[in-house]
Amino acid sequence: MGKSIVVYFSISGITKKIAEDAARIAGCPVCEIKTAVPYPADYDAVVAEARKEVATNARPKLKEPLPDISDVERIILGFPNWCSTCPMPVLTFLESADLSGKTVLPFITHGGGGRGHVDVELKKACKGADLRECADGNPFNSDIAKLEEWLKS
Ligand SMILES: Cc1cc2nc3c(=O)[nH]c(=O)nc-3n(C[C@H](O)[C@H](O)[C@H](O)COP(=O)(O)O)c2cc1C
Secondary structure, three states: OOOEEEEEOOOOOHHHHHHHHHHHHHOOOEEEOOEOOOOOOOHHHHHHHHHHHHHOOOOOOEOOOOOOOOOOOEEEEEEEOEOOEOOHHHHHHHHHOOOOOOEEEEEEEOOOOOOOOHHHHHHHHOOOOEEOOOEEOHHHHHOHHHHHHHHHO
16 A cells, blocks of 8 residues: 555644544544634634635635645545535645645535535546545544544445
8 A cells, every 4th residue: 555644624623633533543644734824713704714715716825834745645635614615725735736646535524514515626626636535524523433444445
């Protein structure tokens, strides 16, 4: 098996916890996508910001250094559902990276909206990659066996 990395974006910690579990199971590094300007702490303010970013198809600047994926074969990519898609910083990251020949295994956590239309957005951003269908990450939060099963499959 080639090298893997877990890359995640998380505001309130749910995706972060699963990402860290995934890295432990896969025995690989874990790296967070952070924005240059942090999101506000207030929930309503984050939602307002996220809606604006989706409406304008924004690509928020990321905080350096970006996760180094140069020599990995497999990217396990975790993020929350924001406004029925992935947070725009995840697209900034994907579009800034050379993903050719790499496998991208996404999972999404959500508040009931499931995957939304994230698969369509990821497909546009993951040029040259072997992009797998986004997994529903919510069950992974309470059941680590389900996370393990997904990673093995
Ligand atoms: C800005 C914002 C937008 C959200 N939009 C949705 C949504 O459209 N559908 C949904 O099911 N959950 C939505 N949620 C809930 C998050 O997806 C959910 O709480 C997620 O597990 C949080 O992950 P985190 O703790 O890693 O940040 C939204 C949360 C935020 C902060």
